[in-house]
Amino acid sequence: MADKQHVRYYKPKTDFGLDINDIQNFVYDMSRCIKCKGCTWVEHTYMPGSKFMTRCPSAEKFQFDAYGAYGKMRIGHAMAEGLLDWNAKALEVVYACTLCGACDVGCKRNLDLEIELSLESLRVKAVKDGVGPMPAHKKIADNIARTHNMYGSPKENRTAWITEGIKPAEQAEVLYFVGCTASYVNNEIAQSTAKILKAAGTDFMLMPEEWCCGNTLFSVGMIDEATALAQRNVDEVRKTGAKTLLTSCAEGYRMWKVDYPKLLNISTEALGFQVHHHVEYADEMIKNGALKMTRPFETRMTYHDSCSLSRLSEPWTPYEGKRGWMGCVEPRLKRRRGTNGIYSQPRDILKAIPGVQLVEMPRMRENAFCCGAGRGVKEAFPDFANWAARHRLEEVKEIGTETLVSACPWCKNNFTQAVKAGRDDMQVLDISEVICASIEG
Ligand code: SF4
Ligand code: SF4
Incomplete structure (x- = not known):
């Protein structure tokens, strides 16, 4: 041996x-x-x-x-x-x-x-x-196969979040990929994202027929199903000619930017379009003057780094090489260390809102403590997901903030449920809602 x-x-x-x-x-x-x-x-x-x-x-x-x-x-x-x-x-x-x-x-x-x-x-x-995977994951896989969304909700309700005043274009350079959770559960996040784009003067289109991003399939190891979905979704976006794919969900962001390329054995650049979370887009619009946040939002708040927008979001590059003495590899393997995630943009946005006092939690950026919802845990181990969120809420309480802001519907929902379960006096918001509250006019 x-x-x-x-x-x-x-x-x-x-x-x-x-x-x-x-x-x-x-x-x-x-x-x-x-x-x-x-x-x-x-x-x-x-x-x-x-x-x-x-x-x-x-x-x-x-x-x-x-x-x-x-x-x-x-x-x-x-x-x-x-x-x-x-x-x-x-x-x-x-x-x-x-x-x-x-x-x-x-x-x-x-x-x-x-x-x-x-x-x-x-x-x-x-x-x-x-x-x-676990039985709860198989149910989600079945939902996706039948209805193209993880909740098993009717396909025709996918665009029910579009209310008066929100008008996606037939053709635009920016394609907003809404995702299952903002489409079916957290309509307020999809609506806020659309309002931000409108306020910045940006037309956006939707996918002709949006399907689930396949996050749960990939996360639980159902790689064949996830790869088929990745190929379908990437092909559909390429056909539209969109230059930028925008998400409002951290998990969806990671799928499009990192895991689709991983599954398809291509680099992130080879997708043929850029992948951005709306915080990257809004931050750029605020800094170039296209988006103005002037209404005060008098709140002491903290920002939770969603894992998939932060340490897990560095671009993917396929690698094949050789390993030699003491594990040294050639050619050089550029390690993904989580330090180049989306950290400054959400913080810069919140600090630019009049009245916002941003206070950091002890564990932040690549060291942040996960909310507990992702990658199949919420469905298969709901008690664990609730425990993790409550553990993170203790950190929020420690710094004495009244509002917890994140940039992912999964985080928002898990924290909201944990706040309710613990009867805490705390507000949980998505960053898109905070931006909207401060947009003028
Ligand atoms: S950091 Fe954790 S995974 Fe890495 S060598 Fe140490 S114990 Fe093992
Ligand atoms: S839950 Fe623990 S073991 Fe699992 S990915 Fe996070 S840090 Fe690693």
Whole structure:
């Protein structure tokens, strides 16, 4: 066994890539986890004390090493080597994780290990091995197959959010991809986004027939279904000739910008159109004077970095190369460390609103603590999702803010439900609503 490992990991010039279809691509990363728990602790340089010093919702909630990235790396490694079979507990451990990327960012401070990709690949393996995903995820997959939206709602209601005064154009350079949640649940976010575009003098079109982005399919490891949806959606947008695809959902943003290219084995640039979240667009419009926010919004607020708009949003570049002595790779692999996410734009917007007092939480930017809703957790583990949101709300209370702002309907809904459950005196808003409240006229 030792000889085999020696050949496998140390022989110079071993081929490898970043394709999550094949867990063998990540055996090196999983085997090199040293259980240091750098993926659990927030940066020491600004660790605010003992109260908010961890970054992994799964490890914090379940208080058992298997649930941290270090545990999942051990499980994944053993399974990839054929030393461990699936059982109900292993499946729970693999899916009771928001794939929030906090561990990936934490690990890459010291080691260039691809933790997020290993976790995604492990879920793909679970599905390919016939044990995943969880029953709640299968229901969503069925909804998407039948109705092209994750809620199983009637297709014809997808544009019901369009009220008087909102007039999408037949043809425009900007295409607004609304997403299932803003279309069917959080109409206020879609309406606010349309109002911001109108106020900035920007025409926008919609997809001729918008379908789900496939976030849940991809996140739970249903890679064939997610790839088919990615190809369909990218083809449809290319046909429209749009130059910019705009989202108001962080999860949708990550899908279009990072995971569609990942699934289609192309770079983000090769999509043929740019992908922007509306905060990037609004920030640019405010700075060039096209969008004016003049109405005061007298509120002390804090901003929650949604994982998929922040540390998980760096562009994708396909990679195939060779790994040599001590894990060195060639050609150079540009690591995605989460530091180039969308951090300044939402903060600049909020600070530009008269009357807003923006206060930061201890854990912010790439160290932010996930709201707990994403990547199939809310559906399969609702108690965990609620616990994570309540844990984050404790941080909001700690800094004494009355309003929590995010840039994703998933975050807004999970926080809103947690506020209600805890009977907290707190307002939860999407940033599009805050911008709208300050737009003149
Ligand atoms: S995943 Fe990375 S940071 Fe976490 S324990 Fe392993 S080596 Fe350390
Ligand atoms: S992705 Fe998030 S929840 Fe999952 S192990 Fe990493 S830090 Fe924990």
